Amino acid sequence: MIRLSSLLWLALAGALALGLFRVKLEAQHLEAELMAMEQAIVEHQEAIQILEAEFSYLTRPERIARLAEKYLDLAPLEAGNLASFTDLPWRGDDSPAPATPSDTPAGVAKAFLASAEAGR
Amino acid sequence: MTPQTAPSTPPCNPCGLDSHRQAKVQVVEGSAKQALETGRSRLLVAGLAFALAFLIIGLRLVEVSALGQGREPRLAEEPTAPSLVLGRADIVDRNGMVLATTLPTASLYANPRQVRAPHQLAQRLAAVLPSLDAEQTAARLASDRAFVWLKRNLTPRQQALVNDLGAPGLNFQRETKRVYPHGSLAAHIVGFTDIDNRGIAGAERAFDERLRGATEPLALSLDLRIQHIVAEELAASIERFEAIGAAGLVLDVETGELLAMASLPSFDPKEPAAADEERLFNRASLGIYEMGSVFKIFTAAMALDSGMVALEDSFDVSRPIKVSRYTIRDFKPRNRSMTVPEILIYSSNIGTVQMAMAAGTQRQQRFLERLGLLRPSGLELMEIGDPLKPAVWREINTMTISYGHGLAVSPVQLVSAVAAVVNGGALKPATLLRREAGDVPAGRRVIDPETSDVMRWLMRLVVQHGTGRKGAAEGYMVGGKTGTAEKTVGRRYADDARIASFVGAFPMDRPRFVVFAMIDEPKGRKDTHGYATGGWVAAPVVRRVIERMAPLLGMQARPAEETEGADVRLVPASHQGFTLAAHRPG
Numbered sequence: 001m002i003r004l005s006s007l008l009w010l011a012l013a014g015a016l017a018l019g020l021f022r023v024k025l026e027a028q029h030l031e032a033e034l035m036a037m038e039q040a041i042v043e044h045q046e047a048i049q050i051l052e053a054e055f056s057y058l059t060r061p062e063r064i065a066r067l068a069e070k071y072l073d074l075a076p077l078e079a080g081n082l083a084s085f086t087d088l089p090w091r092g093d094d095s096p097a098p099a100t101p102s103d104t105p106a107g108v109a110k111a112f113l114a115s116a117e118a119g120r
Numbered sequence: 121m122t123p124q125t126a127p128s129t130p131p132c133n134p135c136g137l138d139s140h141r142q143a144k145v146q147v148v149e150g151s152a153k154q155a156l157e158t159g160r161s162r163l164l165v166a167g168l169a170f171a172l173a174f175l176i177i178g179l180r181l182v183e184v185s186a187l188g189q190g191r192e193p194r195l196a197e198e199p200t201a202p203s204l205v206l207g208r209a210d211i212v213d214r215n216g217m218v219l220a221t222t223l224p225t226a227s228l229y230a231n232p233r234q235v236r237a238p239h240q241l242a243q244r245l246a247a248v249l250p251s252l253d254a255e256q257t258a259a260r261l262a263s264d265r266a267f268v269w270l271k272r273n274l275t276p277r278q279q280a281l282v283n284d285l286g287a288p289g290l291n292f293q294r295e296t297k298r299v300y301p302h303g304s305l306a307a308h309i310v311g312f313t314d315i316d317n318r319g320i321a322g323a324e325r326a327f328d329e330r331l332r333g334a335t336e337p338l339a340l341s342l343d344l345r346i347q348h349i350v351a352e353e354l355a356a357s358i359e360r361f362e363a364i365g366a367a368g369l370v371l372d373v374e375t376g377e378l379l380a381m382a383s384l385p386s387f388d389p390k391e392p393a394a395a396d397e398e399r400l401f402n403r404a405s406l407g408i409y410e411m412g413s414v415f416k417i418f419t420a421a422m423a424l425d426s427g428m429v430a431l432e433d434s435f436d437v438s439r440p441i442k443v444s445r446y447t448i449r450d451f452k453p454r455n456r457s458m459t460v461p462e463i464l465i466y467s468s469n470i471g472t473v474q475m476a477m478a479a480g481t482q483r484q485q486r487f488l489e490r491l492g493l494l495r496p497s498g499l500e501l502m503e504i505g506d507p508l509k510p511a512v513w514r515e516i517n518t519m520t521i522s523y524g525h526g527l528a529v530s531p532v533q534l535v536s537a538v539a540a541v542v543n544g545g546a547l548k549p550a551t552l553l554r555r556e557a558g559d560v561p562a563g564r565r566v567i568d569p570e571t572s573d574v575m576r577w578l579m580r581l582v583v584q585h586g587t588g589r590k591g592a593a594e595g596y597m598v599g600g601k602t603g604t605a606e607k608t609v610g611r612r613y614a615d616d617a618r619i620a621s622f623v624g625a626f627p628m629d630r631p632r633f634v635v636f637a638m639i640d641e642p643k644g645r646k647d648t649h650g651y652a653t654g655g656w657v658a659a660p661v662v663r664r665v666i667e668r669m670a671p672l673l674g675m676q677a678r679p680a681e682e683t684e685g686a687d688v689r690l691v692p693a694s695h696q697g698f699t700l701a702a703h704r705p706g
Contacts, residue, residue, distance in 0.1 A: 040381065045204035046224055050276060054216035057301035061348035077671040080595075 130686030133404075157184065165470070203335070203492040206296050207319050210337035211310055211324070213344045214379075214554045218337075219310045220324065220389075222317065228282060228294035231266055236288035238262040241287050245270065248281040275295045298324075302388040306347050308402040309501070309552060312389040321392070321400070323552060326500045339554040341377035346370055349668045350380040353661045354637065358384060361620075361642030361657050367403035367531050368661070369636045370669065373539040373625065375560045376548035378499075379633070379669075381405070397615050405497065408505040408528040409638065414538075414623050415469045415653070420464055420578060422487040422543050423475040425571040431613075434459045437470040443516050448473055448523075451604075462579050465586030467602065468522045476522030477515075484518050490566045491537040491547060493529050498549045505530040524603060535636045537538030538623050540633045542579070542599070545572040580628040591624050591659035593666040595677025599631075600624030600662065602654030607641070617641050622658035626666055632675070637661040 068074055166509065202229040204224075211220040228249075235241055242258035249271055260268045260304040273295060298313045311322015317334075327338055370380040382452060383403040387395030401407065423429035434457040441448040450468050463471035471662035476484055488494055496504045508528040520526035532550055540547035546563030567575075579599030582588045587602040600623055605618040621638040625631040637658040644650035650655075670677070 019381050042204050049204065049206070049221065050223055052218055053221045053223055053299050056221075060302055060305070061306075061345050062336070062352070076668065078667070080677065082671060082674075082676045 123491075132536060175427075195252075207333060208298065208313075209331045209334040211331070211338050212337045213306075213325075213342045213347075214339060214377075215343065216337075216339070217300055217304060217340075217344050219340065219344070220298060220300050222296050225275070225295050225297045226279045226671075227272040227295050228270040228274055228279075228410040229291055229293055230261055230268050230270055231289045231291065232261050232263050232268060232564065233266055235261045235287075236289075241285075244285055244287070245282070248285065249274075249278060264425075280360065289290060291615065292704065300389040302344065303390070304388050305351060306342060307380075307386050307389045308340060308383045308404070308503070309381055310389065312392045312613055321503070322402075322501060324360045324550075325502050326647060333393055340377075340552050341372075341379065341554050342381070342552070343379045345668045345672055346665075347380040347382060349672075350637075351382040351386070352385050353385065353664050353668075354639070357637070357639050357642070357657060357661050361639060361645065361652055363639045363657075365398070365640040367407065367636075367640075368665070369404055369531055369535045369634075370635045370665070371539055372537045373543040373631050373634055374548075376536065376539070376550050376563075377555055378532075378550055378552055381552075383407075402501070403531070403638070403640070405499055405501055405530055405532045406503040406505045408508055408530050409619055409621075410525050410528050410605045410608070411534055411621060412524040412619065413469075413601035414534065414603035414621055416464060416472045416600050417538060417541055417575065417601050417623070418488065418491060419472050419476050419484075419522040419577065420460060421567055421571060422484060423577050424460070424478045424574055425487075425567040426479045428479045428483075430458050430462065430646075431477050434473045435465070437468050437473040437474075438684070439470075441470055441473055441519070443519060446516065448519060461581055462576055464582050464601070467582075467587050473519045476518055481513055481515060481518040484521065485513050486565075488521070488527070490564070491540060493527070493533055493537055497530060497532045497536065499532050500552050504532075507533065524580055524605060528565045531638055535634045538625065538636075539634045540566050541572060541575050542625045542628075542634070543557055544588065544592055545570045574619045576625075576628045576631065579625065583624070584683070587655040588622060588624070588652075588659050590655055591622055591662045593626065593663045593670070596666055596670055596675070597627035597678070597681070598624050598663070598666060599628040602659055604655075605652040616691070617654060620654040620657035622654050622662045624659075624662045624666065626670070627675075627678075633666075633669075635662045635665050635669075637665070638646060638706075663678045 141460050188591075206224065208222045210218055210222070212218055219314070232238070238261035240260045242254045242261055245257055246254035252271055257270060260270065270290075274292075279292060282292075296317065298309060298317055299597065300307070300312070302310075307322070309322055311319060311324035311326075313324050314320050319328040321342060323338070324331070331338060333557045350368040350370060355367045357363065358366050364384075365397045365604060366381065366384045368382045369378060370621040371378055381404045383401070385399050387399040392400065424431065424664040436448060436457045438455045438457070439451075440450075440453075448469050450466075450470050452466070454466065454468075458466065458468055458471050460471075460475070463475065464466070479487075484493075492498075494507055494509055496506050507530070511520075519528050534551045536547065540563070545565055545567040546562040547566045548561055576599055579601060580597065581599075582602070583598050583600050588598075588600045591598055591600050591602075603619075603623070605619045605621070606613040606615065607619055619638060619640055620642050623636045625634045639657050639661070642652040644652040
């Protein structure tokens with residue numbers, strides 16, 4: 001009888017020891033993972049810091065202007081290029097909108113809308 | 121009471137009395153029983169207390185382990201998130217573009233004792249780090265010390281290349297370095313730091329405390345795009361007129377924020393030591409200049425605001441004014457009398473002097489004081505010029521100061537004062553920090569709103585019909601005033617060295633920005649008919665700056681009929697035989 005209970009306790013203690021060992025091992029793994037993660041965070045923050053500086057460097061207005069001139073078919077925005085929605089002709093009915101000279105912003109916008117309509 | 125006989129078995133002995141004493145106690149019969157009773161009840165109380173304590177502990181155990189929701193303890197240590205510590209906050213512009221940042225860098229050092237083939241290693245190092253001298257490096261690597269610096273502050277790419285060499289004995293030391301991605305563009309404002317990352321110029325110095333140890337970036341009021349436009353246009357003007365320098369500013373009249381502040385020639389903040397004094401000098405805030413006719417804005421505002429001069433008053437400008445040994449003349453003399461609008465349109469010195477004299481010396485002095493022109497600007501920088509004013513303010517000083525000579529102020533002071541004249545009359549302190557909509561100071565009233573309204577229209581007339589015509593940016597309703605000041609060389613005014621300036625504001629019906637350009641010692645050209653005046657040199661710069669910056673800020677140009685309202689009240693002013701009109705508030 002005594003032997004049986006002793007064995008039982010022994011088995012229990014063994015199981016507990018094993019369980020504890022596994023939990024500790026897992027905690028150790030997690031801790032290592034956490035540290036690696038933290039290290040990675042700092043590394044990424046460092047990379048972000050450097051990339052932001054590089055972004056700022058690469059978007060120097062002088063450089064953008066130079067590149068735009070070289071590769072794009074765009075001109076600097078001028079006062080006449082801006083128009084508001086109220087400048088656009090009303091196209092609610094079929095009657096032709098009042099003629100707008102095509103050299104005004106509204107005229108250009110209208111011509112654009114008309115060509116978009118035709119292309120559809 | 122019956123005497124107690126000794127029991128055959130020893131009585132309960134709670135107090136641990138030994139049998140000898142027990143025998144004695146048994147003799148004292150009455151008190152013995154009492155003691156036993158006391159002991160028994162104490163035992164009971166103690167036992168109950170312990171039982172209760174164990175019960176509580178037991179219950180708590182059950183509650184914690186079985187009924188608890190398995191949560192983390194509330195008072196656990198908060199795991200501190202790791203973060204990059206670089207020791208100095210970034211400086212950014214109003215849109216968040218990085219102007220100054222701290223980057224971690226690696227510095228390469230070697231332990232020569234571990235290096236086997238110094239010459240070969242030096243060759244390989246020089247191949248990846250072109251700035252390294254192979255001979256010198258080889259000598260260093262061959263020394264018998266345990267530590268030699270090879271190169272400080274490598275870029276990440278260089279570090280990777282050196283790492284790829286895989287040579288033993290090479291090591292990196294982590295350091296930080298202040299980096300200015302935009303180089304010379306806003307160098308005077310951003311400033312620079314010393315080798316220990318302590319600010320010694322510009323914002324780096326003025327906000328050193330704020331930047332040190334902080335991570336939150338410092339947002340300046342600058343708009344880099346506009347800064348670039350101003351710097352580029354000024355540089356073009358310097359080249360065109362073979363000038364020695366220039367300054368330009370863009371100020372938000374409502375908030376006092378400086379959107380651009382350029383001083384040319386500039387320097388590379390990476391190597392400030394390589395720049396001479398001339399380049400490091402901030403003309404926009406530290407330099408003080410006699411501004412010339414631009415000051416007529418203030419004289420007119422003062423005279424009108426004081427009520428001593430009315431818009432319709434006319435002054436005889438046919439004869440030069442003689443005061444002691446000085447004679448005050450007009451650039452283009454006219455043999456008649458002029459109204460106030462005409463005086464500004466033609467930029468008449470004689471008429472301006474008469475306006476100033478009508479208001480008086482004291483009033484002028486007080487007015488300029490209120491406009492902040494007699495004390496250093498409150499701008500956050502350390503590089504702030506002290507205005508140069510007459511020690512004793514005599515009549516002759518009043519006269520010359522009325523058209524901008526005899527009082528030297530910095531461009532920052534000037535634009536703040538002009539902003540106050542056109543924004544309805546409130547002087548707001550100029551700032552280099554971004555102001556949120558909520559914390560714009562109310563400002564100090566310097567002139568009546570009505571006077572400010574009149575001044576706006578007078579300045580508009582100068583650009584429409586007067587000396588500032590080249591400052592007119594179509595559709596943006598620019599108003600302004602030109603200035604051409606002779607520079608003092610020693611104690612005399614030099615004939616051939618001038619400062620050409622133009623201060624403009626737009627749109628004049630509700631000004632949003634003051635734009636100022638100043639070119640130092642421009643030379644006349646054939647296509648300007650030999651002129652190097654404010655109207656020919658500085659006004660076109662302001663026009664182009666406005667034409668380029670306004671669309672960027674979403675400001676739409678308006679057709680002329682919209683901007684020059686129909687119901688203007690007129691003040692007659694004749695110009696080349698035509699009758700013009702100055703707007704007058706209703």
